[in-house]
Amino acid sequence: MKIDKKLIKELVDYLNEFNLTELEYGESDTKIKVSKKKLNIPTTNEIVRLSSEKKKTDLVKGIKIISPIVGTAYLASETGGKKFVEVGKKIKKGNTVMIVEAMKTMNHVPSPKDGIVKEICVEDGQPVEFAQVLVLLE
């Protein structure tokens, strides 16, 4: 059987145009079926529902620096500015590791202990919930 590339492309284009996951076309005794898997695109829903991420950080060893409030995490004091901490940096107890902004109030999150930053667990501008792990210290 000769593969009609043009027809297949046309069918695939229709899939996208009409937002379908499957399309079957037949003529006499020839049938062509094109299908695609639906992509799971993360939305703000995913960012806020953090149970799987929480479980990951539960298993990791180290000192967890957690968010004291619900808000938005910022890694620097201003957009594009120098980050408070980087991975591998030595920090002291009381040093600001992050800002969590809630209702336009900037809350500095201090480190509870001296240590070396092992991981920064959130992204700049990410919504965070109470007790969410922000930074891991060794």
Next chain:
Amino acid sequence: MFKKLLIASRGEIAVRIIRACKELGVSTVAVHSDVDHDSMHVRLADESVCIGSQQPQNSYLNIAALLSAVDVTNAEAVHPGYGFLSENYNFAEMVTKHGIKFIGPNPQLIKSMGNKIKAKQIASKNGLTVIPGSEGGITTLDQAKKICSSIGFPVLIKASGGGGGKGMKIVAKESELENSMNEAKNEAKKYFNNDEVYVEKFFNNPRHIEVQILSDKNKTIHLGERDCSVQRRYQKLIEESPSPILNAEVRKDLLFKTVKMVEKIEYEGAGTVEFIYDNGKFYFLEMNTRIQVEHPVSEVVTGIDIVKEQISIAAKGYTTLNQADIISRGHAIECRINAEDPSKNFQPSPGIIGVCHQPSGFRTRIDGEIFQGCKISHHYDSLICKLICHGRNRTEAIQRTIRSLDEFVIEGVITTIDLHKKILMHQKFINSSFGVNWLNQEKFY
């Protein structure tokens, strides 16, 4: 209709609101304390945000955390449920000021009805009979003595910032007045941050009857009355609709006057006007500007989804329902299942629920949030579940409720399931010959 709504509550009412939202196509945000992260309301919502630690003041009463959660999730509306901040006008005002819709009446009405003295004045001004007593707060012993001599003892000293059966002192004679007044003021300050008290005539064993209303900009309708006279220390245990002791004429008058009052104050949303019923007369008690625990009783009798109506009225400004659409059929009974031990003075029984089999069947409804393995915390209300049964008449409703309670299995915590069975099988309940003090006076359980 709203795209996203945040539920500022927990437990069975949060589940109830989430269910209504799902059916309306509204996306839901659950908030929870750290200990509630596995709760049913968190599992059922589309999104969840942990807002604080287990103590209510750090989480469910934490206005800043709630507003922040609204902000990070872009919720358009907040449903406060009942309890917590549902009648806190500051919260309602702040939510509204941020351009978010608060599911409830305007903050000013919440404020007026939250002050029990003001609420009484409004009710009286708008055609309802109020309980004889002081017209405002009382500050001096002399004032109190004067009022008591005119209304007669016994009297009740109540906190004007109170409500829900809390912060009240019974005074049997004048010699006790001074001490009771001081105690009442101190408790009022402690629990409600407001030491203003007022005096009312005390009814020894009245009945408690309330009217469910739904209101929009143009009209107010009623969904009939509920009789909530089975109480213990002023906390409701069993509610039913319609009231088994009212005749058609008295009922008609009560419903008519209530609707008129609510119309006059330009109320919007769902609400309940509560009354004391004593010796054939109704006296206004208070108005609750929120959804009530026992709302399902009215829902099963009328077929109306009150929570959906609340959300629709808030979103659109009106309800499509008219009084002619409200047709009450049959009789409904609700049992509030609490995690408490009646044999130990109703001591709360927190723990982890083991085997859990909930009843079902024809006209049997459960509004709850419990499941095998769920944790019942001592930080929150002990209400874990509500059983609501509907019958063609009161006898069938009682039979159905007893049948359902027989099927109900909850292991791991002690509950009031057996207590409800004893109450429903008692001759006084069957004959409706009891008042709100029945269970305080007769400890047959």
